[in-house]
Every structure is written in C-alpha cells, then in structure tokens.
Amino acid sequence: MAKTKAKGRKTRSAGRFGVRYGTKSRKLVADIEEKMHAEYTCSRCGAKRVRRTATGIWTCTKCEATFTGGSYVPQTPAHLTVMRAVQVERSRVS
Template sequence: MANRKQSAKGRVVGSSGRFGPRYGRFIRKRVNQIEQLTNARHVCPRCDQATVKREGTGIWACRKCGFKFAGGSYVPETPAMRVAVRSIERSLQREG
C-alpha cells in the first residue's frame, strides 16, 4: 500500500465555509449561491459594460459611467422588474 494523503470528499464550501458545521447544509449552500450571484459583475443598463457592483442593499452602481440605480437586494434586475419593464415597453409601443 502506498502512503498517499486522502483527498477531501464533497464539494468546496466557498464563502459559506465561515459558518463551519452550523445552520445545516442546504442553508449554507443557498448562502453560497446568493453570495456568488451578488458579488458577480453585472451589466450596466446605461453603458452595457459588465462593471456594476453592489454598494448596499438594493443599491447598485456602475464603476465605468457612474450610473447609480435601485434594484433587487441580491441582483440588480429582479424577475418582477423584468416583467414590469416589458409591460411598460409594450404600452409605449402601442401609443406610438
């Protein structure tokens, strides 16, 4: 038998590793997914560059053009906001 070091099993915990064994696997997994999504670079609605970062809860700012806007807590554009924008665009097309 070779004297090999055993590798770790399972998934890498990522940012939720700071919780250790507390709170349960699924909550830690959900926290990890939300933090990855929140900390990712998002596309600016004004300049179309992937430079939008979260400044606070629901506050997003583009680092390139300086555009600051309100959005969701974890993502700048929520599914409900997409539906609202789509319905506004449709109503504007009907008028014009």
C-alpha cells in the same frame, strides 16, 4: 488509495461557517452570494462593472451611475416583468 477532492468544492463561500447552521442554509447563502458578486451590465454605459454598494443600491464603477435594484441582484424578476409590460404598451401606442 482513495482520491482526494478539491478542498472547498462543496462549501463555496459559505465554508466560513464550518459545520454550523446546517447544509441547506449554507447552500442558500452560497447561492445568494454568487448572484450578488456576479458581473452585471450597466444600463447606462453597457460595461460589466456594476457593483453592490449597499442593500438595494448598485453603482457602475466606470460611469459612476448609481441606481436602485434588488437586494442581491440589480434587476429583480418583478422589475423585468414590469419593463416587458411597458415595452408592449409602448409598441401599442406607436
């Protein structure tokens, strides 16, 4: 007898599209939605309660701090690069 696998294991959140739009597009959507709904840490209070309010707008549900970020993640790779450069510059000045 053939083993059955867990339903929805491959489709993840993009399973709502059924067989439409192609495998690659559904996989990309599922990857983005996993990043978007992941737990993120608030830079103000340190709690893991940051939620996406709208495109590029993120809010901490504990301290109610609202800040801007990327469309799908609070800190984009470009933001992290700039913050690293600022830290290096601050260490040179002091």
